[in-house]
Amino acid sequence: MSPLAQEQLDEICRHAVEEYPFECCGIVVGKPDHNNENIVYRCTNIQNKLHEKDPVNYVRDARTAYNVSALELQKLLSAASSKGLIFKVLYHSHPEHDAYFSEEDTRMALFDGETPIYPDTSYLVVSVYDKKIRDQALFSWNPETKTFERTLD
Numbered sequence: 739m740s741p742l743a744q745e746q747l748d749e750i751c752r753h754a755v756e757e758y759p760f761e762c763c764g765i766v767v768g769k770p771d772h773n774n775e776n777i778v779y780r781c782t783n784i785q786n787k788l789h790e791k792d793p794v795n796y797v798r799d800a801r802t803a804y805n806v807s808a809l810e811l812q813k814l815l816s817a818a819s820s821k822g823l824i825f826k827v828l829y830h831s832h833p834e835h836d837a838y839f840s841e842e843d844t845r846m847a848l849f850d851g852e853t854p855i856y857p858d859t860s861y862l863v864v865s866v867y868d869k870k871i872r873d874q875a876l877f878s879w880n881p882e883t884k885t886f887e888r889t890l891d
Contacts, residue, residue, distance in 0.1 A: 759801055761802070843863070862876050
């Protein structure tokens with residue numbers, strides 16, 4: 739069963755199209771056992787700012803990368819936690835690329851290269867070509883294989 743209701747997926751796809759040609763990013767929070775009450779939070783992709791200030795350490799711009807500020811992430815985590823909600827899905831788009839979980843996505847999702855930062859959270863990647871959604875894919879951590887595996891289309 740998908741952790742997202744259709745209206746939530748539609749909101750994420752709208753976000754991806756609106757941010758095109760840059761990657762969008764966001765978080766879906768909700769109660770562990772309810773999908774219809776989830777809340778989609780659009781996050782700000784600060785990758786262009788990071789790239790502009792420090793192109794050596796942030797080689798890619800927001801057309802091929804995303805970054806959420808630690809402060810924004812912490813505020814969302816605190817607000818969700820105070821309401822008994824959890825991070826259910828972290829999402830981002832791939833403008834002009836397919837919906838896959840890249841090496842960079844994996845690196846950002848792992849704490850020490852092998853432990854997921856949010857082990858019970860799924861990751862949604864939305865593919866956008868020319869302002870049109872082409873595909874989306876959901877990935878979840880498999881503790882047996884120690885990889886993020888595609889779970890639903």
